[in-house]
Amino acid sequence: MILLHCPYCGPRGHEEFTYAGDATKRRPEIGAPVDAAAWHDYLHLRDNPRGPHRELWHHVQGCRAYIEVLRDTYNHEVLACGLPGDPLVAEEA
Ligand SMILES: [Zn+2]
Numbered sequence: 001m002i003l004l005h006c007p008y009c010g011p012r013g014h015e016e017f018t019y020a021g022d023a024t025k026r027r028p029e030i031g032a033p034v035d036a037a038a039w040h041d042y043l044h045l046r047d048n049p050r051g052p053h054r055e056l057w058h059h060v061q062g063c064r065a066y067i068e069v070l071r072d073t074y075n076h077e078v079l080a081c082g083l084p085g086d087p088l089v090a091e092e093a
Pocket residue numbers: 006007008009010059062063064065
């Protein structure tokens with residue numbers, strides 16, 4: 001079980017969450033001119049890193065907030081959690 005620290009609910013098992021994607025991708029500004037290559041990159045291209053990776057998780061069986069998680073994809077260790085856009089809070093070992 002992966003333990004994710006929801007800023008509103010506290011530590012919860014990952015079963016309460018749904019993976020919501022790569023947190024490193026930023027949507028192009030609404031209304032700004034965007035070429036097809038930039039949309040293709042935003043919608044479809046993802047890295048597959050081995051090691052720390054920023055992810056979005058949705059607390060669907062809790063407060064329904066989206067949280068940002070820094071997780072090591074090699075050993076599933078959660079390194080930090082927080083609200084998207086806020087500084088992440090490191091997990092205690
Ligand atoms: Zn929550």
